Amino acid sequence: MNNTKFKILFGIFVIVIISLFSMLNCYNKPHRDIRSSKPDLALNSEYLLNEFLQDEVAANKRYTDNIIQIEGTIFKVSTSDGNSVITIKNNNSESSIICQLLPEDNINALKLKKGEKVIIKGICNGFLLDVIMVRCIIVNNK
Amino acid sequence: MKQLYFILFTVLLAHQAFSQDKYLTKEGYVSFFSHSLVEDIIANNNQVLSIIDTKTGEIAIQLLMKSFSFKKALMQEHFNENYVESHKYPKAKFIGEIINFTDLNEQINETEIRGTLSVHGEEKEITTIAIVDIQAEEIIITGEFTVEVADFKIKIPSIVINNIAKTIKISFELHHKPYIK
Numbered sequence: 137m138n139n140t141k142f143k144i145l146f147g148i149f150v151i152v153i154i155s156l157f158s159m160l161n162c163y164n165k166p167h168r169d170i171r172s173s174k175p176d177l178a179l180n181s182e183y184l185l186n187e188f189l190q191d192e193v194a195a196n197k198r199y200t201d202n203i204i205q206i207e208g209t210i211f212k213v214s215t216s217d218g219n220s221v222i223t224i225k226n227n228n229s230e231s232s233i234i235c236q237l238l239p240e241d242n243i244n245a246l247k248l249k250k251g252e253k254v255i256i257k258g259i260c261n262g263f264l265l266d267v268i269m270v271r272c273i274i275v276n277n278k
Numbered sequence: 279m280k281q282l283y284f285i286l287f288t289v290l291l292a293h294q295a296f297s298q299d300k301y302l303t304k305e306g307y308v309s310f311f312s313h314s315l316v317e318d319i320i321a322n323n324n325q326v327l328s329i330i331d332t333k334t335g336e337i338a339i340q341l342l343m344k345s346f347s348f349k350k351a352l353m354q355e356h357f358n359e360n361y362v363e364s365h366k367y368p369k370a371k372f373i374g375e376i377i378n379f380t381d382l383n384e385q386i387n388e389t390e391i392r393g394t395l396s397v398h399g400e401e402k403e404i405t406t407i408a409i410v411d412i413q414a415e416e417i418i419i420t421g422e423f424t425v426e427v428a429d430f431k432i433k434i435p436s437i438v439i440n441n442i443a444k445t446i447k448i449s450f451e452l453h454h455k456p457y458i459k
Binding site for chain 1: 304305307322324325327340341342344345347350351352354365368369
């Protein structure tokens, strides 16, 4: 009798521990790891910009929240609140793609110069006057 | 051909004269802070777009809700998917006026900003005191105000009702530069 009671109590205890652990795990779930993730889409910067300029709502559905790899020409390298920001812009367009880098790529960003070609991977957040990308990393520059 | 150049030149000049009245930032900072007994939640957004028309003192601010970054990925997910519904309402906007802007001097001023804030498809009149620092090549606006979560019809599930404050503090720091095309 005592033995079965103990077993039941122990069972409940184990279940509680497991659920607590998984809850904590879920609560502390890390942000998506961009570097190891495959991009959902790989585009050139001009194409992505035009998609947003032509139909923002449709482009939001298609690109926002996805990991996108873009290729384009650097217009500006700047910093904002400890993060490097790379602006990709074509000469014939008013709008640009603003890529906020992860801090781990800050040093690599400093090596880049205006006019260089670059490939950047990150999460597309949407469009204000420019396409906004966050949590970006530099894939390579050539 | 010379005529064409002349026309191009005047158009360019006219445009520049026009755009000198506009000060702009694309890297403005807005954060919000929720204090509760259970936890403090802070989210930062460094990609705020803000434009000031120095002729009239009008100010227009826009940001993407998705650009708010939280320490915990789960919080960010809940914030976007369940609370502010970023897929339906991707942007927050503030359109207003810096009171007596044209009378302000080239120094640190304290003045009122009045306007309409729209978040989650709901609009709310906001009046707040802000610090307007006017420099030769920069206009810096800083300040903070509070909003009620309920005013924007943002539904918080009862299970986390104690984790999220009913009144949220919003801080902003916007460094505007002259807009040159």
